[in-house]
Amino acid sequence: MPVGDPRQRRATMQQVAALAGVSLKTVSRVVNGEAGVSPEMTGRVQDAVQRLGYRHHHGASNLRSGRPTGLVGALVQDISNDFCAELLRAVEAATRERGQVVAVASLDDEPQRERAAVEGLIRRRCDGLILMPSGTDQSYLQAEVSAGLPIVAVDRPPGNIALDSVTSDNLGGARDATAHLLRQGHRRIACLVDDLGIMTATARRDGYLAALREAGVTVDTQLVVGGLRTDADAAATLTRLLAVPNPPTAVFAGRNTITLGAVRALRATDLSHTVALVGFDDVVAADLLDPPVTTIRQDAATEGRLAVEILLARLDGDPSPLFTEVLPTELVVRGSGEIPAPRSP
């Protein structure tokens, strides 16, 4: 077997044709499984293909044929985050069936990274994009959309542009979570959310506020904290909140990492069984913790599946008006959220 150059140089159809003693076009026909080639020719070509280790050049093929590239982009916040990873899994499963390839990127909620990633994929002529928007402005995508590139926003609504989108009912879920805590008698409920530049964080805080308002409970702005990026942030913040006079008796955690941070803080202060906790978004071993963590479940897999279904439909020419799916969330009662409020002093 010949040792390859470091610079990849692969056999071309031309070379296969030469070795097989046939024309270029015949090789093309055999390689593409077109009918109307004699068995003998077919055999000779396949032989040459084997011998030269010929591989079809999808890119060159596409250049001429104008067919789609079969490259789909999936840009999420963080591919190592459970929620994103599950969503991607669903996307990947659907595209694999079509022989498409999925390019992924973590944007870490940096709009600049989003633009760079999109740019890279467009230069590579991806067929479509699934995007978890960073920041609040996706208007730069207008040119691409107008050029016919299907883009589906997932998990968060896009800003300043109309795109197909699949999101969870963040506001409703947060309201449910907060209402649940209110029903246990809590009135001082901390609200810990991510960076408020992120639409979902804002929506979840708004859901919290809505629930309080509906219950006629006055908001203590000291108990509402945004900008929490990591579980360590969340743990530190909650520890601080618990240390002041008249501390919260319950916590609404606006994200899975924040929930974990909250659990750590409650453990450290020995308040796990005293302070109630409801988290938005499931945590892996939520049922195994003590107490088990009550959460608002949002279905990442369904979000991904729906998004990719819409994308593939668009690729197939579906002319429907804009899809804006909003998936319901589900309160999963496990224990931590049912800790009652202490009797009023």
Next chain:
Amino acid sequence: MPVGDPRQRRATMQQVAALAGVSLKTVSRVVNGEAGVSPEMTGRVQDAVQRLGYRHHHGASNLRSGRPTGLVGALVQDISNDFCAELLRAVEAATRERGQVVAVASLDDEPQRERAAVEGLIRRRCDGLILMPSGTDQSYLQAEVSAGLPIVAVDRPPGNIALDSVTSDNLGGARDATAHLLRQGHRRIACLVDDLGIMTATARRDGYLAALREAGVTVDTQLVVGGLRTDADAAATLTRLLAVPNPPTAVFAGRNTITLGAVRALRATDLSHTVALVGFDDVVAADLLDPPVTTIRQDAATEGRLAVEILLARLDGDPSPLFTEVLPTELVVRGSGEIPAPRSP
């Protein structure tokens, strides 16, 4: 803004040239930032580029220039698995810096899927591959390697072929885990591992066996179970093992999902604080469980980082002999692994 056709049709350099009233080559120069174009021409071209929404066509450009495509493949067992996801994150971080794009796929340990995914990426002329091998035979890759395609195996050694590889010390880690349990006085230790067709599962079982042998403990083959794919499998199996006469007093779980299954089974049988448990591979909230779970930690991020470093070095022409990095594992003592054996009856 013109409404795009469903079939994407983007402006070409030719069209830009026509609109700007310059030659194709001048457009090429401006677009590629080559020196030696008058400011006036540059302006006219940039104008036309804007107006037409021109996007560079990386594929066409590559076809002639022969430059690398900037597409890197990362094929893992399951992108929604924590370990894989973290590994991918590291890969992605490194490639992003180079403006490369990462295509991912979950193989689910199905050799057929691996071949299909590799095939798809090769047709798209990816520059290199990071592969978590499925099954035990990667010899089919020989032709690609000979053609100059850099491939780095991660997490598991490739079968029947020499590839750069980055793996964890599975055998050593499993031996450490088992030795740790032996030190607590346990003699009847269950060993629960994944499908034995997976190299890491075999290595971990072998590490378990080695530790028993070194301690002069006879192996009870009834306690050694392979083929566990899900946490439910693991839970069911352990529940069964615990129900027979002379049950195990400790468990070595060969994978993070198996560890979770074991925790569930121990909870259900109320043996969490009676039967010791050491798991291979960290579990997300291991420190928050009761008891906290002792694990053998393997560093997914480092594995990914090293693999991609090797890959990029090869792309840059590094002619070193084969790399075969074996990363050490670390025993993380948390509680579940330190439950002592009951006194002999």
Next chain:
DNA sequence: TTGTAAGCGTTATCAC
């Protein structure tokens, strides 16, 4: 500084 011609690996078109 700018432009022309050829060619990258493939497919489409139309002859033989």
Next chain:
DNA sequence: GTGATAACGCTTACAA
């Protein structure tokens, strides 16, 4: 059935 030939969108080589 099989094969020339042009073309896809771009870059290289070379000329003006």
